[in-house]
Amino acid sequence: NSLGEHIKEASVGDAVEILGFDKVPDVGIVFTKGGKAEAPVSVREESIPPQNPEGIVSLTLAAETQGALEAIVSALPTGAKLVSKKTGEITTADVLFAKSIGAIVLGFNVKIRPEVLKLAATEKVLVKNYKLIYEMLSEINDVIEGKELSMQEEIYGVAKILARFPYEKTEVLGIAVTDGRVAKGDKARIVRGDEVVGEARITSLRQGKEQISKVETGEEAGIIITPFLDFTIGDMVICHG
Template sequence: MKELNVILKTDVQGSIEPIKNSIERLGTEKARAKVIHAASGSITESDVLLASASKGIVIGFNSDPAPGAQQLAEAEGVSIQRYDVIYRLEEDVGKTLKGMLEPTYAEVLGGRAEVRAIFTASKYGKVAGVYVKEGKVWRDAKVKVLRQNKVVCESRLSSLRRFKEGVTEVVAGLECGIGMEGFTDFYTGDIIEFYRKERV
């Protein structure tokens, strides 16, 4: 789990607990905010140094930096965030937590082709002559080879040619020649699916 360390400063003592609770309940099972120090008063140089040491941020709620604290924060690369309304604070901390997570990707089917012929090319070994049935085929696509509805190989497109010319993509209804990384065992009738990764 990833943690965002927070040093919290508020204008009055009575604000500390509700704001601390608001910050800490924003977490998910993958990332959470942890208030490691909370007090009332101005944001001081020691707050900045604590944030720097813990790789955290300073949040001031109706609290301003004391003389020297802002300059020290800039020198240490520490973020001081000041708020006067709680919902903006919660919104920004939520966005920060989301940004800490590793992006997740899903495979999206972009095209499907059928092997109609197999050729031997001196540079690539065996290549498949395919007819693009759906979507499109593009260079560097991630591919799956299906034989009788079973995946026999997952690889990446290494070459894409049309009329012996290298091309970047071929759309449905056209034929082309393809080569794949580490796979040449094509059979007529194989279905090749082409995928791209999209961030979700």
């Protein structure tokens, strides 16, 4: 309760904290206990049919916190049809669900594993993560207005960082391409486990002393990224458009 005490029941008007939900209920949701006294609490939430009439964009939304989720939902523009919302990372299940109903997948400050991005590219499902709410809302408006290209992100290749070498005032990332290709000029996202370290651009690509334009799956090379990011051996480099 509000005094920090463990209690077995609460009366009308009492403020309490309840643990045990599989997911965080939305603000304003009414939940009831039905049937026997030991029956689990059920959360009632209105389902939204996955329809895509002209001028309407269906989207699924994931946010880091419940507060951020509610703030985004309340600010969605007319023409944005929310078919799914949750807190936590974007998963392969989210991508497949969006694929089945023709929706886009948007995240706010959440984790997206490399395999999820790869699946999204294969299934041609738009997945994008944001750090600023206003940028998300602005790009949702762009999509509603038909400016779909402004949100497209294509995954070109994935590489693993195997080594690091000092070079002048920066460092070279020794990489091995595990999927696709890596090219000079690509945008590069450094991923460590479930965390995104940062975004940069590949400004130099070499094999030995030779400057090259790209490397393919199975090849190794050295790259320089700008701006420099605090990478470690074992991090993944995801090249995207």
